[in-house]
Structure formats: structure tokens, C-alpha cells
Amino acid sequence: MKSNKMNAVVCNSYGGPEVLELNEILIPIPKENEVLVKIKATSVTAAHCAMREGKPYFGRLFLGMMRPKTKTPGTDLSGEIIKIGSKVKNFSIGDEIIAETGIESGCYAEYICLPEDGIIVLKPNNMSFEQATGMIDGASTAMAFFMDHTDIKKGNKILINGASGSIGTAAVQLAKLYGAEVTGVCSTSNIDMVYGLGADKVIDYTQENFVSNKDKYDIIFDTVGKLSYSQTKTSLYEKGLFLSPVLSLSVLFQMMKTSVLGSRKVKFAATGLRGENVRKRDLISIKNLAEQGKLTTVIDRQYELSQIKEAHEYVSKGHKKGNVVIIPVESPSVIYK
Numbered sequence: 001m002k003s004n005k006m007n008a009v010v011c012n013s014y015g016g017p018e019v020l021e022l023n024e025i026l027i028p029i030p031k032e033n034e035v036l037v038k039i040k041a042t043s044v045t046a047a048h049c050a051m052r053e054g055k056p057y058f059g060r061l062f063l064g065m066m067r068p069k070t071k072t073p074g075t076d077l078s079g080e081i082i083k084i085g086s087k088v089k090n091f092s093i094g095d096e097i098i099a100e101t102g103i104e105s106g107c108y109a110e111y112i113c114l115p116e117d118g119i120i121v122l123k124p125n126n127m128s129f130e131q132a133t134g135m136i137d138g139a140s141t142a143m144a145f146f147m148d149h150t151d152i153k154k155g156n157k158i159l160i161n162g163a164s165g166s167i168g169t170a171a172v173q174l175a176k177l178y179g180a181e182v183t184g185v186c187s188t189s190n191i192d193m194v195y196g197l198g199a200d201k202v203i204d205y206t207q208e209n210f211v212s213n214k215d216k217y218d219i220i221f222d223t224v225g226k227l228s229y230s231q232t233k234t235s236l237y238e239k240g241l242f243l244s245p246v247l248s249l250s251v252l253f254q255m256m257k258t259s260v261l262g263s264r265k266v267k268f269a270a271t272g273l274r275g276e277n278v279r280k281r282d283l284i285s286i287k288n289l290a291e292q293g294k295l296t297t298v299i300d301r302q303y304e305l306s307q308i309k310e311a312h313e314y315v316s317k318g319h320k321k322g323n324v325v326i327i328p329v330e331s332p333s334v335i336y337k
Helices: 046-053 057-063 129-148 166-177 188-196 229-235 249-260 276-291 305-316
Strands: 005-011 020-026 034-044 076-084 096-100 111-115 120-122 157-161 181-186 201-204 217-222 236-244 265-268 299-304 323-327
Touching: 005 305, 020 305, 034 046, 034 096, 034 129, 034 305, 046 057, 046 305, 076 111, 076 129, 096 129, 096 276, 120 276, 129 166, 129 276, 129 299, 129 323, 157 166, 166 181, 166 188, 181 188, 188 201, 217 229, 229 236, 229 249, 249 265, 299 305, 305 323
Parallel strands: 157 181, 157 217, 181 201, 217 236, 236 265, 299 323
Antiparallel strands: 005 020, 034 076, 034 111, 034 323, 076 096, 096 120
């Protein structure tokens, strides 16, 4: 007998990993302009953990004030199109794709419906579903900063804090493609990996505080939100940039202050809230770089969808190397054609 149900993670309240529950819900039916995707892989990021907690609190203006507006989390995926709406022109059944859903979420599931004009492109042909999914969040975030918020040039000196994380591993590779001189900051166990991604120099933060070595940089990219502009500004050249994808009151204050005072600037960007046109532009660029062999994915761990709590617990500790991937394991009762 055919089933019209699937496994999906449901989150009805903000809190720790315990708020994530695996439920059986209806498989969505694509509208005339939508495709139905069988999800092959999704990911867990630090941003997902923050969204689960509803932090920072002003983020709830977009996510839901008292509880999440979207019940199924997850913002990126790779998968196979298994059904298309009557007006879909750009995709076909059997196409392997990667996609972003942003704050609409919905990726912690076995199936999802996506509009064909959404942030969806064909999967890099030289990557597995797991590799392709792991690439999306970190590379999209790093590329958004480099393309829209900096004027990174050949020969610029950039320091990437958190160089072994999902954003950091992508940022190291992308900065090298722009011709920058890259210094990565990470822990002892990740030094070789960061060098392998192309970094010119790697600083072990357990042994050295880069602020005290008197080196200066055109850009400091704090990918993990652990630094402050005030403690690192002496490490920036005049007209240098401090970049953060993690919004805090300190970053917000310094961003407003430096916008009118001084030559050094602080910039934050909620990359997932940008317009779909630029987010799709970046995803296409990332796909092309991957197919050219210029962008690789670092995968730390893989979990099944039923292990979503364990995956979130691990990512919340803040020590993952690259990316954590979730593999939806389709239950035997689910048959959809």
C-alpha cells in the first residue's frame, strides 16, 4: 500500500535540542509552479542551533515571537526531483539539485516542495549529495561577504577566525581564489586541515593571541562571533574591515559607530535575509567553482534524521570541523510515485 506520509523533524517551541521531535507528517503535494524533492542530505549549522533557541531575541521578529512560525527546521538541502507541477519548465523529474530555503526552513524532512523560481540549482556533477549540501551554508555566507560587503583584492591580508568551521573552511578557499594572503585561526588539531585548504599561515589560538603579534590585516573575518572589534582593531590597517556573520549588540553598536567615525569599519550581514536573486547568484557561483575543482567540502560527521538531537548537541558545542550533515533515512512504509 502506498503511504502519503513521511518522517520530518517538528519544533513547536524554542529551547535546547530536546525541542526537536521526529514525527510522521503528510508528504507535501507540489503546486503547479513547484517541484517535489526527495531530500538526500541536509545539514546542521551553528545558525540552525541559534534559530532553534530563538537567539538573539530580536531574530524572533523574523522567526516567530513566542514559538517558531515554521515547524520543520533546516535551511539547505540536496536531493532529487521526483514530481513537478504542471507549469514547471526549468526542471525535470530525476534532476539532482541543491537548494536554500532560508527562514522558510523545512529541510529536516524526507521530502519538500520548492518553487521552481526559488533558490534551487542543479547539483555539482562532481560532488556527492553529502558534499554538495555541506558546501551550501558556509560557502554562501563567505561569498556574500566577499562579493557584497568587501572590496577584497589580490594581495590583501585577511585573517579568518574560526578557519576550521563551515564558514571558515569555505572562506579560506574563496579568499585564496581572490588572491588574498590568508591567515587562519583555529585549534591545534585543525592546523594541518586549514593549511591543506590553502591558508598561507595558521595561528593556533590555544598557543598564541594574534592581536599580540603586531601583524596587521586588511580584513578580519570572525566567522564564529568570538571576537570583538574593540579588541582587534589595532590589528587592522587603516581602512580595514571587521566582518561578522554573528549579530550581537556589540557588533550592532560598533557597526553604527564606525559607519560615521573612523576609517576602519565593522560590517554585519544577515546573509540568509538577502533577496533571492543575489542568493541564487551566489549558489550558482558556488556550484560552478565546485565543478571546476576550486571549492571542496569538509565534512566532520554524518547523522540520520532520527539522530537530529544528537547532531544539534554536537554542533552546539562549537568544535565541529567543517560541516555536519544529516541523511534522511526513508522509512520502509513510505512509497511515493
